[in-house]
Amino acid sequence: MTSQPTAARPWPxxxxxxFAPDGRRNPFPAFRWLRAESPVHYDPFMRFWLLSRHADCAAALRDPAFSAALGQDQRQRDDQLPASMLSTDPPEHDRLRGPGMxxxxxxxxxxxxxDLEEEADRLLDGLEAGPGGEIDAHRDLGEPYARAVxxxxxGLPRAEWEAFGQLAGAVSVNLDxxxxxxxxxxxxxxxxELARLLGAAPAVRPAELTRAELLEMLSLVVIGGxxxxxxxxxxxLFCLLSRxxxxxxxxxxxTALAATAVEEVTRLHGPIPFTARVTTAAAELPGGVIPPGARVLALLSSANRDELVFDRPDEPVIDRSPNPHLAYSSGPHFCLGAALVRQAAALLVPAFLRRFPGARLPPEDAGWAASLVPRRRVSYGLRLA
Structure with a gap:
């Protein structure tokens, strides 16, 4: 066994x-310090162990001693999510995940x-700039496209899409x-309301799930996607148009370059910056040993810029291959919707750039928001010409 990692090192x-407001806007200096000086770090203020290197995060995400079910219980919320892929460990997790595939x-x-290509074209055909030739890339592109995808x-009928989009936006607070x-x-x-709407969708009717489990699985697809x-x-779009x-x-x-470009931005600016686990036994990682009963955060956004894994880790290398980032997690809880998100984004982004070759960013950069999850910009206004 490796020696116990240094715990409770003082913050520079x-x-x-x-996780402070300024740090949420730009966590990368702190992540670099953690990777270099304290990669398996106990934070007494948060009472969490922070994993910042790729090797430690990847190992924890695959190790059954790191419980995702107990990790979900660490949310500082007074609501309890029903049993689902997100809040269970194998083998129960496997039973619930199988039908989702x-x-x-x-x-x-x-x-x-x-279908996705058709929806991308439909959205771009109807895209109208507001005053000053501006659109909001989140409101006018991202949200309606995510709704359509x-x-x-x-399998929702188009007559339900408007209501579905409103409900999807409202339930997305569960990410935070x-x-x-x-x-x-x-x-x-x-x-x-979302469960009632999804209950009529003909998407899947697996015999191995109860109706409640099915609806929870479909709701989780919406929340996570x-x-x-x-x-x-x-x-x-902001990453590419800034260069x-x-x-x-x-x-x-x-299409291959579009796919690797989207994958690279996902590495750099993934919407989900961390994931929580709780150890059920002492667990050895490449960087040290985590004690049993420990609350752990795998800092995915830090792992994705690990200098030991990625050349030029803070730069967008749009043809990077391989690209073993952890933005979609890893192991049993690898994001079920990863294939859909990858394909959908790789269709819309190049289609937008071809349709609006003069698109550019506003002169002033509003920067990144202090929100926790998802990691997003303060605003997404851009000019079409």
Missing amino acids: PGMAHP ALLGPAAVRALAG LARAL PLGGPAAIQASRLART YEPLAVLIGNT PRLAERVRLGD
Whole structure:
């Protein structure tokens, strides 16, 4: 066994903690310090162990001693999510996850390719700039596209899409472990309505799930897919348009380059920056030993910029391959919707750049928001010409 890692190291003076408001806007200096000086770090203020290197995060995500079910219990919320893929460990997790693969596995997503391309074209055909020739890449592109993508995947009739989008936005507060009381209450009400709407969808009817389990699985698809996809669209466009040569390469490139470009922005600016676990036994990681009963945060956004794994880790290398980032997690809880999000974003982003080759960012950069989850920009306004 390796020696116990250094615990409770003092935070460097003047450096923003990655979970303080300033640190949320730019956590990367803190992440670099953690990776270099204290990669398996006990934070006495948060009472969590923070994993910042790729090797430690990847190992924890695959090790059954790190319980995702107990990790979900660490949310500072007064609501209890029903049993689902997110809040269970194997073997129960495997039973609940299996039917989801019929809905969102690679084969199912490949079959949706034509539908997603049609929705991307429909959205861009109807895109209208506001005053000053501006649009909001999140409101005008990301959200309506995420609504269309998920509605298609779930088999919802188009007449239900407007209501579905409103409910999807409301339930997305479940991504934030620190969501406020008003948002949580609105989310509860929306979840009830969403379950009623999804109950009529013909997407899947697996015999091995109860109706309640089925509806929870479908709701989780919405919570885990809607806002992350919408934010990823905006993050990708802002990353590329801030570097016009990269945007031009994607605009003129093939589908493979579009896919690797989206994957690279997902590495750099993934919407889900961390995931929680609790150890059920002492667990050895490459960087040290975590004691039993420990609350652990795998800092995915830090792992994705680990200098030991990624060359030029803070730069967008749009043809990076391989790209072993952890933005979709790893192990048993690898994101079920990853294939859908990847394909959908890789269709819309280059289509937008081809349709609007003069698109550019506003002169002033509003920067990143201090929100916790998802990681997003303060605003997504951009000019079409």
